[in-house]
Amino acid sequence: MKIYFKTFIAIIFGVSLLGCDPAEKQNKNEEFPILGRKQFVERTVNGETVVDTIDHTIPDFRLVNQDSIWVTPKSFENKVYVADFFFTSCPTICPTMKKEMLRVYNAYKNNNSVAIISHTIDPKHDTVALLKDFAQRLDVEAPKWNFVTGNKEEIYELGQKGYMVTAMEDENEEGGYIHSGAFILVDKEKHVRGVYDGTNSNDVDRLIKDIDRLLATYNEPKTKS
Amino acid sequence: MSLKQSLSYITFLSLIFSTGCGSYSEFSSEATKDYSRAEMQKFAKYMVAGKQLYTTHCSNCHQESGQGLGKLYPPLAKSDFMMQNVxxxxxxxxxxxKGEIIVNNITYNQEMPALEELTNLEVAEIATYIYNSWGNERGFVTVKEVETSLSNCQ
Structure with missing residues (x-):
């Protein structure tokens, strides 16, 4: 009986080991997709029709940060960056999001290839001066972490069409706005590479790992083409 | 059963008994040392309910640890402002x-929303929890105290 039992345990143990291994390998080579709707554009090359696939790209924007400096896609040239949407008087998920974003900030404090942009969805209230005060109280600085304001419609459209997250006014919502708690990871080509729950520590851990992974892809020798 | 096995059983059982089973050691402090068993039981109930309410309504800003966040949201842990005046x-x-307050020599200025839906009991539970966590040791904040406080708000 005892021997049977031991064999049984050994088998269970063995199976569980076997089970783990492939999963982990898969994880390592996991795809790092470009998110968003793709566009297919036909064009003619040497009389033949070819179809180009165009990946979703963050559209152009021009917003002003806490130091009264214009922030545009050019501000993130040669950087990967993380974007989110919030407002300073938000009583619900924003404080948690800011606490989590602070972890991202501190993780890449000395890495110039990473930046952060937080868009206010309440530009009427969140003036440049208020955003400056907010940033100082969090003890963070631009250009590493930009708190931006601007035209309300532009910000909402950028959120919905560009970063593919919800950001709009809703008087029924606590605080008066409805917005997603997402952190969006954008690569150097302005493609969205990941969307993470900014209120969930585990998901933000995953974001930090993915930023490392994304940065590593840029340092890779160009053997693949 | 070998001696080693019996010993490990005993350790296991004593572990189970020592971690709970009727004692409220996890809630006891200098402030609660003269509480009767019944008082202690009630206190523990407030602490448990208070923690749940705190997690729902307060911890987004003040954090689970009661430490607040930067200079945006003030700490409750060892907060002079809070301890001064229940x-x-x-x-x-x-x-x-709304407006500025000074907590442990730092000026904070972030609006805190009202929670008008809370009952006096719930306010008392939250107050009991925050006044007896993270190193704060004040003891019970009773419903009666809360009633009196709320009828004299400025």
């Missing part, structure tokens, strides 16, 4: 606050 705290929980 009446004011009860009013703040219920009615919120």
């Amino acid at each position: 009446n004011r705290t009860a009013c703040l929980i219920k009615n919120g606050i």
Whole structure:
């Protein structure tokens, strides 16, 4: 009986080991997709029709940060960056999001290839001066972490069409706005590479790992083409 | 059963008994040392309910650790502002606050929303929890105290 039992345990143990291994390998080579709707554009090359696939790209924007400096896609040239949407008087998920974003900030404090942009969805209230005060109280600085304001419609459209997250006014919502708690990871080509729950520590851990992974892809020798 | 096995059983069982089973050691402090068993039981109930309410309504800003966040949201842990005045705290929980306050020599200026839907009991549970966590040791904040405080809010 005892021997049977031991064999049984050994088998269970063995199976569980076997089970783990492939999963982990898969994880390592996991795809790092470009998110968003793709566009297919036909064009003619040497009389033949070819179809180009165009990946979703963050559209152009021009917003002003806490130091009264214009922030545009050019501000993130040669950087990967993380974007989110919030407002300073938000009583619900924003404080948690800011606490989590602070972890991202501190993780890449000395890495110039990473930046952060937080868009206010309440530009009427969140003036440049208020955003400056907010940033100082969090003890963070631009250009590493930009708190931006601007035209309300532009910000909402950028959120919905560009970063593919919800950001709009809703008087029924606590605080008066409805917005997603997402952190969006954008690569150097302005493609969205990941969307993470900014209120969930585990998901933000995953974001930090993915930023490392994304940065590593840029340092890779160009053997693949 | 070998001696080694019996020993490990005994250790296991004693571990189970020592971690709970009727004692409220996890809630006891200098402030609660003279509480009767019945009082202690009630206190523990407030602490447990208070923690749940705190997690729902307060911890987004003040954090689970009661440490607040930077200079945006003030700490409750070892907060001089809070420890000075329980009446004011009860009013703040219920009615919120706007404008500057100074906590441990730092000026904070972030609006705190009102929680008008809270009952006096719930305010008392939250108050009991925050006044007896993270190194704060004040003891019970009773419903009666809260009632009096709330009828005298400024």
